[in-house]
Amino acid sequence: MKRAMITLYLIPRNVGVVLLRVYRAVISPLYGDVCRYYPSCSAYALGAVQEYGLIVGSFFAARRVLRCHPWAEGGIDDVPLKRHRRFGVTSFGFVVPLATERADPHVWTS
Amino acid sequence: MDLIGTILWPLKWVVELLLVAFHWLFSNLGMGYNDGITWVLSIVGLVLVVRAALIPIFVKQIKSQRKMLEVAPQLKKIQDKYKGKKDQFSREAMSRETMELYKRTGTNPLASCLPLLLQMPIFFALFSVLNDAQRSNAGVGPLNQALATSFGNANLFGVAPLHDTFAQQWGLWTGGQDFNLSVMIIAATMVVLMTASQFITQLQIVSKNMSPETKASPMFKQQKIMLYLLPLVFAFSGVAFPLGVMFYWLTSNIWTMAQQFLVIRNMPTPGSEAAKAREERLARKGKLIATDGDVIVVDEAKKPAQRQQPVGKARAKKQTGPKK
Numbered sequence: 001m002k003r004a005m006i007t008l009y010l011i012p013r014n015v016g017v018v019l020l021r022v023y024r025a026v027i028s029p030l031y032g033d034v035c036r037y038y039p040s041c042s043a044y045a046l047g048a049v050q051e052y053g054l055i056v057g058s059f060f061a062a063r064r065v066l067r068c069h070p071w072a073e074g075g076i077d078d079v080p081l082k083r084h085r086r087f088g089v090t091s092f093g094f095v096v097p098l099a100t101e102r103a104d105p106h107v108w109t110s
Numbered sequence: 111m112d113l114i115g116t117i118l119w120p121l122k123w124v125v126e127l128l129l130v131a132f133h134w135l136f137s138n139l140g141m142g143y144n145d146g147i148t149w150v151l152s153i154v155g156l157v158l159v160v161r162a163a164l165i166p167i168f169v170k171q172i173k174s175q176r177k178m179l180e181v182a183p184q185l186k187k188i189q190d191k192y193k194g195k196k197d198q199f200s201r202e203a204m205s206r207e208t209m210e211l212y213k214r215t216g217t218n219p220l221a222s223c224l225p226l227l228l229q230m231p232i233f234f235a236l237f238s239v240l241n242d243a244q245r246s247n248a249g250v251g252p253l254n255q256a257l258a259t260s261f262g263n264a265n266l267f268g269v270a271p272l273h274d275t276f277a278q279q280w281g282l283w284t285g286g287q288d289f290n291l292s293v294m295i296i297a298a299t300m301v302v303l304m305t306a307s308q309f310i311t312q313l314q315i316v317s318k319n320m321s322p323e324t325k326a327s328p329m330f331k332q333q334k335i336m337l338y339l340l341p342l343v344f345a346f347s348g349v350a351f352p353l354g355v356m357f358y359w360l361t362s363n364i365w366t367m368a369q370q371f372l373v374i375r376n377m378p379t380p381g382s383e384a385a386k387a388r389e390e391r392l393a394r395k396g397k398l399i400a401t402d403g404d405v406i407v408v409d410e411a412k413k414p415a416q417r418q419q420p421v422g423k424a425r426a427k428k429q430t431g432p433k434k
Contacts, residue, residue: 033220034220034222034223035220035222035223036218036220036221036222037209038205038208038209065223065227068223068224069222069224070167070171070221070222070224070225071170073213073218074209074212074213074220075209075210075213075218076206076210076213
């Protein structure tokens with residue numbers, strides 16, 4: 001029951017994950033490697049939405065896109081991770097509730 | 111006014127100002143006030159201004175690409191470290207180290223997506239200006255009613271209105287109504303030209319300006335597929351855009367192609383095919399400077415154009431002496 005509730009709660013961010021995966025598969029290659037940061041803006045957005053959900057994650061992503069301009073220093077700029085990770089991530093990128101018997105939250109992270 | 115309209119308003123204003131200014135210039139130079147060609151040249155002028163405004167960003171990129179030569183040995187070290195490691199973790203670690211090197215040395219060669227993001231609203235602004243002009247609606251600023259009517263009704267080559275789209279004419283044709291064949295022919299020609307220019311631009315980069323390491327990455331394979339899918343994207347979207355917008359796009363594409371050509375020729379990516387070609391070119395002229403400041407000269411076996419005449423010992427000695 002709890003699992004179902006969590007799955008429901010995770011729907012918005014997983015919709016975001018699908019959209020970002022489509023963007024990264026179809027639109028990103030059109031202009032190739034241009035980002036001055038690692039991970040690139042869209043990868044950052046994906047990570048942020050997975051970690052913080054659709055709304056807060058989008059906010060993070062928007063801030064990152066604004067940071068990324070030709071005069072920025074660039075470099076490594078990871079999504080700040082939460083201290084307690086409550087969810088797992090499938091290889092596709094979907095955020096899923098952790099199976100209760102699994103103690104290590106990173107078990108599904110590819 | 112809706113949200114997007116509010117955001118686009120200042121851009122539309124600038125786009126209109128540039129269009130009207132160029133139109134004023136060309137019609138004062140003796141071109142027809144209502145002629146399609148006058149308006150088309152105004153659109154071309156708009157592109158030139160927009161792309162010229164983006165040059166500083168481009169120059170900055172080129173400068174850091176020049177600096178790349180200095181860090182090339184360090185870059186090579188990283189690439190050697192991960193040579194042959196194709197798994198995701200190694201690739202990721204390699205990207206990380208490369209990016210760190212860029213930051214440390216201030217040589218980031220990437221432009222960020224801002225230049226693209228900047229152009230998109232301009233494109234949409236032009237689209238909506240043309241769309242309004244099509245209904246002979248006045249613009250938001252400098253494009254007044256009279257100019258809007260002139261723009262909307264301007265015929266290219268006297269036959270094809272700038273606001274018409276391929277799709278619209280196709281609809282009329284299949285609906286059995288009167289349609290304008292020349293609009294379709296011009297639109298189709300432009301789709302072909304646009305595809306060709308985009309294709310050449312991409313092909314130039316892929317075939318000449320990529321290091322072998324980039325070519326081995328999975329991202330590159332994806333990009334290669336896109337190279338062949340792109341013409342389809344163009345064909346579909348090209349059909350739906352008014353001729354005037356297509357002219358903007360086409361001119362912009364041609365600019366990109368020429369710019370890319372110059373950059374690949376003069377500031378190629380270190381380690382790429384183009385870089386080798388440039389080094390050879392420079393070495394032939396004795397202008398290649400190594401990282402330690404030495405001039406590198408490539409000895410090329412010159413093909414003798416003429417058979418060497420057999421010479422006597424005394425003369426041979428003379429010939430090996432100092433040349434003038």
